[in-house]
Amino acid sequence: MEIKKAASAGTLESSDAQITVEPNKKGINLSIESTVINQYGKQIEKVVLETLERLDVKNATVSVIDKGALDCTLKARVECAVYRSNDIHDNLPWDGAIK
Amino acid sequence: MKNAVGRDIPEKILKETKKEVFKGTYVKDNYEYKKGAPKIRTLSDPTRSKLVKDIHEALVKCGIKDGMTISFHHHFREGDYVVNMVMEEIHKMGIKDITISASSLGKANDPIVPYIEDGTITCIHSSGVRGKIGEAISNGKLKKLAIMRSHGGRVRAVETGEVHIDIAFIGAPTCDDYGNMRAVGGKSDCGVLSYAMVDAEYADKVVAITDCLVPFPNIPASISMVNVDYVCVVDEIGNPQKIATGAAKPTTDVRKLMMADYCTKFVINTPYFKEGFSYQTGVGGASIASTISLGKVMEERGIHMGLGLGGITTPMCDLLERGLCEKIVDTQDFDLGAIESIKNNPKHIEISASEYANPFNKGAYVNKLDFVILASLEVDVNFNCNVVVGSDGVITGAQGGHPDTAAGAKCTIIIAPLLQGRIPVICSNVTTVTTPGETVDVVITDYGVAINPKRKDLIEAMKGVDLPFKTIEELRDIAYKMAGAPDPVEFEDRVVGIIEARDGSIIDVVRKIKSRT
Structure with missing residues (x-):
């Protein structure tokens, strides 16, 4: 998918993450801030990149502000932000691109 | 040199502090020593102010x-x-x-x-530090070693x-x-x-x-x-x-209330829950909730607490007022209700920290505890607790009476959520050992209750009790499955602080955190 405009999903509540996606010319430009960066920084990066790949997002600037979200939450927030950037709100591909 | 909880204490630190490694909680029982003494300057002239x-x-x-x-x-x-x-x-x-x-x-x-x-x-000696002082020590700003002691350990250090x-x-x-x-x-x-x-x-x-x-x-x-x-x-x-803040509102967090109910159910099924039992809790929401729910069972069954010890909050004073508790013995007041109680109720009595918890006097109150209900930042599969160093490696808490009461009580119960945010509280290895696992009997989480395998008597007493019993390893595995196993926090070699066991030996060290960019 293409990131057509800036969009975000999630909150700054504890155990959540706020994910913002913006258009980028070439490649993925990822920044991560997290309250658990020392213990889970690599894990967060891996989950976000995997989710983007699954959604076939090749070019995006992605910012993650994580407050200790579990992997399932991170995935859901990334998926939501990407679909919002495409203004897709209905008929989401559950069990397809969205897992 | 490895100590009794498996922590490697650098020789350099042992030499520098002239301390021994921790060899077990009760090895200094019967120990003889001559007390230290202050230098006094007299005042006999009544006109001097x-x-x-x-x-x-x-x-x-x-x-x-x-x-x-x-x-x-x-x-x-x-x-x-x-x-x-x-x-x-x-x-x-x-x-x-x-x-x-x-x-x-x-x-x-x-x-x-x-x-x-x-x-x-x-140099700083304290039970613990929070906020910016903790960050300063963990970043290596303090010139000498910080020394963290329990409340009882501090009295010991001064009296010896x-x-x-x-x-x-x-x-x-x-x-x-x-x-x-x-x-x-x-x-x-x-x-x-x-x-x-x-x-x-x-x-x-x-x-x-x-x-x-x-x-x-x-x-x-x-x-x-x-x-x-x-x-x-x-x-x-x-x-x-x-x-002195107003009494904390009883928690409405269903997770904490559930853990409090588990705790009460555990307590009332032990052989120690009988007329005249002694009891202490920390001031966490779940601990306080367990005092309230225990009070209900005490009233129903007509069982009275003989002694309520420790840091005191309003719910404990309520038990005293209702005649469910005979005496409160107090070393610290956490809210206005506790302060009003000690002002007005003759059965609420102030004691010294030595009477409370000093392992090197001729017997402290903690030795007479049946139950202590505590919290912990981390508990590992050996039941070791960490209440001083955050999972990110920065000093952020205090031993307080944790190691003292755990060592003294017949039944030491830790109440902790399985996950704190994403951080597994039940883990393979605590960041820093501050209370040895040999003094911890039960861990109560929102995902199950684990009894220390060495407490065969408690395992026996809980047969047929409807609680979600699991091994501590099972609890750790559930936590890691949900959150993922955490990467170990990176430290530098330099030791910035030592954690003293109650007897003054070294139970663990705290190292400088690796500078993060």
Whole structure:
């Protein structure tokens, strides 16, 4: 998918993450801030990149502000932000691109 | 050299501190020693006054100089002004290389961080530190090793003479002109002065700091004039709103309430739950909720608590008022209800920190505990607890009475959520061992209850009890499955602090955190 405009999903509540996606010319430009960066920084990066790949997002600037979200939450927030950037709100591909 | 909880204590640190590695909680039972003693300057001329006009004059009269050890208590908690006031004056006088020996330090004491950075303060002994002081120590700003001791361990260190206090500054809610101090009757009441009693008895010089000078004699005194050199009146010793908050509202967090119910169910099915039992809890939401739910069962069954010990909150005082508890024995008051109770109820009694928890006297109250209900930042599969160092490696908590009560109680229960945010509380290895697993009997989480396998008697007692029993490894595995196994926090080699066991041996060290970019 293409990131057509800036969009975000999630909150700054504890155990959540706020994910913002913006258009980028070439490649993925990822920044991560997290309250658990020392213990889970690599894990967060891996989950976000995997989710983007699954959604076939090749070019995006992605910012993650994580407050200790579990992997399932991170995935859901990334998926939501990407679909919002495409203004897709209905008929989401559950069990397809969205897992 | 590896100690009894499997932590490798560097030889260099053992040499530098002249300490031994931790060899087990009870190895120093029957130990003989001669106590340390302070140097006294007498007062026999009745015309001589103890009043000084300000902290500066007190410091001068006490002979403040480089390298001295200055002590404080933490009964004013997050409302404390005394530490900051005294250290500001010491800094102004250009004194260097001070050791602070505090019963604890909190975020209220953040303003002393610049004095750590400029060498005014080069060593800190405390039960723990929070806020910016913790960050400063973990980042290697303190020149010498920080030493973390439990409340009982601190009294031991002072009474054995291992720590010699040159000047004790004791904040007192009320005081007379001869130094009789009380913790009630003023504008900044804190209920008791338990932690400061050992300072008064063992420091060379003792200065009372008060914002409420009352007529002589201010008795019954928590700390007697016979141990006090000077009395200093200041405008404010603390912020009353932060010293004593209103009673915390009982928690409505369903997770905590569920853990509290598990805890009560466990307690009432042990053989220790019988007429006259003794009990202590920490001040976490789940611990307090378990006191409330236990009270209901006590009322139904007509079982009375003989002794309620420790840091006191309103729910414990309610049990006393309702006749469900016979005596409260108190070392610290956490809310206004507890302070009102000790003022008004003759069955609510103040004791010293030595009576409470000192492992090197002839028997402390903690030894008589049936139950203690505690929290923990981390618990590992060996039941070791960490209550001092955050999972990110930064010092952020205090031992308090945790190791003391765990060592003393017949049944030590830890209540902790399986995950705190994303961080697994039940883990393979705690970041730092502060309470040894051999003194921890039960861990209660929202995902199950684990009994220490060495407590075969408790496992037997729980047969047929409807609780979600699991092994501690199973709990760890559930946590790691949900959150993922955490990467180990990276530290540098430099040791910035030691965690002392109750007997003064080294149970673990705290290293400088790796600078993060």
